Amino acid sequence: MNSWKRYCAAVLTAVGVTACAGIADGLILYAPMDGSAEAAAANGRPVRAEKLKFVDGRFGKAVRLEGGAKLAYPAKDQFDFERGTVAMWIRRDRPWSEQRSWRIFKAAAGKEWNENAFYIGGTRWDELCVSQHDRDKKRNLVLSPNKIPYPAGEWQHLAVTWNGPEIRVYMNGEEISYKTPSNPMRERPEGTPHRLEIGSESSDKEVLAGEIDELRIYNRALPPEEVKALFNHVPQTGEAK
Numbered sequence: 001m002n003s004w005k006r007y008c009a010a011v012l013t014a015v016g017v018t019a020c021a022g023i024a025d026g027l028i029l030y031a032p033m034d035g036s037a038e039a040a041a042a043n044g045r046p047v048r049a050e051k052l053k054f055v056d057g058r059f060g061k062a063v064r065l066e067g068g069a070k071l072a073y074p075a076k077d078q079f080d081f082e083r084g085t086v087a088m089w090i091r092r093d094r095p096w097s098e099q100r101s102w103r104i105f106k107a108a109a110g111k112e113w114n115e116n117a118f119y120i121g122g123t124r125w126d127e128l129c130v131s132q133h134d135r136d137k138k139r140n141l142v143l144s145p146n147k148i149p150y151p152a153g154e155w156q157h158l159a160v161t162w163n164g165p166e167i168r169v170y171m172n173g174e175e176i177s178y179k180t181p182s183n184p185m186r187e188r189p190e191g192t193p194h195r196l197e198i199g200s201e202s203s204d205k206e207v208l209a210g211e212i213d214e215l216r217i218y219n220r221a222l223p224p225e226e227v228k229a230l231f232n233h234v235p236q237t238g239e240a241k
Helices: 003-015 224-232
Strands: 027-031 048-049 052-057 060-063 068-075 083-092 102-108 118-121 127-132 139-143 155-163 166-171 196-197 210-218
Touching: 083 102, 083 224, 118 155, 127 155, 127 166, 139 166, 155 224, 166 224, 196 210
Parallel strands: none
Antiparallel strands: 027 210, 048 068, 052 060, 060 210, 068 196, 083 155, 083 210, 102 118, 102 196, 118 127, 127 139, 155 166
């Protein structure tokens, strides 16, 4: 039994819950960012790692993305448009409500930006936005409330889950999905994304401008109690190895 499973077993024995075991189930990419962008689980060698810096993070080190920085991982067997979870700790240089577009995550399989794609980011209307685009470029959209209140320079935990067209957005363990419900009539995106882009985009203007720590991607939609457990989780040395 590896150290992570031993730790979970000890917690389960002590408190009699299953959330700890849950956050290890279905984990297909885990990048702790402790001085390297390589992931500790799955095919973790980045396909793009340009102008990255590693600074003090939420736990250990974090990767800094600013200016022309680019970070992307291979998508094959590490992302499914049908269902999944993306979670990470984020610290931005600017307030989250700043009336400009900025990117957190992108997975696109189409020839055009709005064809077979999945995006997470901030909008110029001061919202967090999660959008799916199907093969016909129809969009399924979920937003957070306007004027997201997170200040510059503080760590926040983001988790986005999806199961078909049902999308949920969580900040610091609590769901904040709002305004536009997931549309069950929409088709999901198809195919395998070209790559998984983290905190960066083709335009330098949409780069995160901050740090990311403890990136996790799952092949299932975590339920609310496991998202909360992930928010409260303190990573262990050697986790997911």
